[in-house]
Amino acid sequence: MAGARNGVFAEKMSPYLRQKMAEGKNPGELSFLELQYVVDPSEAVDRAHEVDRHYQSELRTTFEGTELKGVEKLYRRTLLVEPTTICAAHCRWCIRGQYATQTLSEDDLERIARYCGSAPENAAVREVLVTGGDPLILVDRLEFLLDAIEKHAPQVEVVRIGTRVPLQDPGRVDERMIRALRPRSTFRVEIATHINHPGELFPEVREAYAALQSAGARIYDQTVLLRGVNDDPDTLITLYDELRRLDIEAHYLFHCVPIRGMDHHRTSIAQGLDLFRQVVASGMTSGRAKPQYTLMTDVGKVSLYEGAIVGRDGDRVLVRTGYSYEDRRRWAPEWTLPSSARVDEDGFLQVWYLDSDGGKADS
Numbered sequence: 003m004a005g006a007r008n009g010v011f012a013e014k015m016s017p018y019l020r021q022k023m024a025e026g027k028n029p030g031e032l033s034f035l036e037l038q039y040v041v042d043p044s045e046a047v048d049r050a051h052e053v054d055r056h057y058q059s060e061l062r063t064t065f066e067g068t069e070l071k072g073v074e075k076l077y078r079r080t081l082l083v084e085p086t087t088i089c090a091a092h093c094r095w096c097i098r099g100q101y102a103t104q105t106l107s108e109d110d111l112e113r114i115a116r117y118c119g120s121a122p123e124n125a126a127v128r129e130v131l132v133t134g135g136d137p138l139i140l141v142d143r144l145e146f147l148l149d150a151i152e153k154h155a156p157q158v159e160v161v162r163i164g165t166r167v168p169l170q171d172p173g174r175v176d177e178r179m180i181r182a183l184r185p186r187s188t189f190r191v192e193i194a195t196h197i198n199h200p201g202e203l204f205p206e207v208r209e210a211y212a213a214l215q216s217a218g219a220r221i222y223d224q225t226v227l228l229r230g231v232n233d234d235p236d237t238l239i240t241l242y243d244e245l246r247r248l249d250i251e252a253h254y255l256f257h258c259v260p261i262r263g264m265d266h267h268r269t270s271i272a273q274g275l276d277l278f279r280q281v282v283a284s285g286m287t288s289g290r291a292k293p294q295y296t297l298m299t300d301v302g303k304v305s306l307y308e309g310a311i312v313g314r315d316g317d318r319v320l321v322r323t324g325y326s327y328e329d330r331r332r333w334a335p336e337w338t339l340p341s342s343a344r345v346d347e348d349g350f351l352q353v354w355y356l357d358s359d360g361g362k363a364d365s
Contacts, residue, residue, distance in 0.1 A: 011099040011263075013041045014092040016171040022204065034199035034231050037267075038093055044266035045094065051318060051356045052262040053300075062336045065117045072106045073114055075334040076302045080129045081118050085111060085143050087135035090170040093196075095226060095267045097259050097298065098135070105140065111147045112154070119155030123335055128157065131194075133164035138179060145182035152186040161186075163219075164194040169202050172210035180217040193221045197250070199232050200241045211248060222251035225293065226258055227274050228267050229361060235280040242281065242291040252293040254305075255281075259298045260356035268358035271297075271319065275306065299353045300340040301325055318354045325351040 015023075019039060026032035061073045074082040086105040087098065106114075118124050130151055137144045144163070151158055163183075167174050183191050193214055197203065211221060223245055225232065232238055242252050255278060258268040269277075278295040281287055294305040304310065304323050313320035327345045330337055339345070343353040 011045070011092060011094070011096070013039070014089070015039050016090045018171050018173065019091055032201070034201050037228065037231050038095065038198065039091055040094070042094065042266060045263040047265065048262055049260075049265055049317075049356070051354075052260050052265070054262055061334065065121065066113060068113060070114060070117060071110055072104065073117070076330070076337070078126050078329065078333045080131055081124060081127050082131045082133060083111075083114055083147065084134045085132065085137050085147055086140050088139050089134070089136045090139060090167055090174070093166070095228060095258055095261075095264055097261060099261065105143070108143070108146050111143065112150045115147065115150035115154040118151065118158065123333060124155075125157075126333070127155075129160045129162060130155070130158055131162045131164065133194075136165050136167055137163050138165045138167040138174065141174075141179050141182045148182070148186060148191075152188050156188050158189050160192055161189050162192045162194050166196055168195065168207055168210035168214065169197065172204075172206045175210040175213050180213060183214065183217050183219055185218045191217075191219045193219045194253075195221060195223055195250075196226055197223050197241065197245065198225050198228055199237060200244050203244055203248075208248065211250065215249065220251070221249075222253040223293075224254040224256055225252070226256045227269055227277070228258055229269050231267075233269050233273065233277060233360075235277060235284075235286070238277065238281045239286045242287050242293070246288070246291040252291050254296045254303075255293040257295070257297050258358075260358070265358055266361075268360065270358050270360035270362075271306075271311075273360045297321065297355055299323070299355050300342045301330075301351045301353045304353075312352065314357075315354070317357050317359070319357050321353050321355050322346070323351045323353065327351055 019035060023032055023035055061070055061075055063070055072084040087101050087103050118127060118130060132147065148161060151161060215221060225241065227233060245252050257271060257274050258264065274295060282292040296303050296305045299321060301323060302325060304321055310322055311319045312322045327349055343351050346352050
């Protein structure tokens with residue numbers, strides 16, 4: 003999910019996506035792909051309070067005399083690892099679009115596995131989230147990391163792998179990949195994916211997800227709410243019906259994050275909440291097909307609930323979280339409080355989050 007040079011996020015599409023876009027016979031037929039992958043002039047428009055990165059969670063720590071690279075931590079149970087920041091295609095709404103290009107060596111990955119298994123601050127870690135970039139771009143490197151976790155971090159129970167390869171280049175899901183994702187003796191493998199529109203579920207995409215499931219991987223979806231792509235109830239209801247049919251768990255409906263140049267992809271929070279109510283409280287979707295509506299803030303993910311928004315200052319909202327400041331410092335000793343956040347009188351974090359007008363200013 004990286005590739006920015008001089009602040010410009012390069013357009014990148016896989017041959018598979020280009021072929022699919024070329025197959026569209028009518029204007030706008032495949033707009034759900036074009037809006038996600040084709041550069042838009044609106045990306046050059048900056049807003050106040052937009053940032054280059056969704057949050058600062060990299061570990062600035064030394065282990066075995068070497069500074070760790072490609073490791074983030076915000077939560078008690080989870081360590082995040084980025085073996086590579088390369089992807090098969092560049093989603094224009096990417097939260098990591100401004101990250102520097104980097105691929106970790108096998109030495110780096112084995113050191114991370116040892117850190118996960120032996121550092122005192124990781125005693126409670128039970129999950130490793132492998133993301134990037136897209137870990138399934140470099141299958142050999144991913145397999146090496148999984149083997150190292152099995153060897154050096156036996157307390158890990160789940161390894162989650164974030165990927166859009168099945169949507170962007172489903173032909174990569176082959177026997178070699180399935181072998182790399184085989185069940186290990188100490189943990190199970192889960193696949194996290196972003197399916198944002200039911201039209202993305204082409205037959206070969208469905209086959210790729212089915213192949214991953216046949217390898218034993220559990221798959222869950224984190225749909226990103228995108229203006230013009232899926233910001234209407236019929237599209238979302240159809241999508242969640244399809245996900246249930248494919249045995250893919252609907253986990254999050256993410257409000258599109260306020261990364262620099264991305265406002266044209268964003269709805270307002272109010273629009274998102276209204277859509278969320280229409281999808282989950284209308285009887286149009288059944289129990290297990292319902293996601294959580296969630297913001298990615300500077301201190302981590304916050305699912306919206308009654309009373310979560312406690313203030314507003316212009317186009318920013320103040321969000322109450324359940325994150326304890328002291329707990330956060332204990333789990334990630336190098337973590338520092340971002341300028342957008344504060345600690346309330348009970349010791350919990352509150353954080354400012356940039357809202358959007360959802361395009362009303364353009365209408």
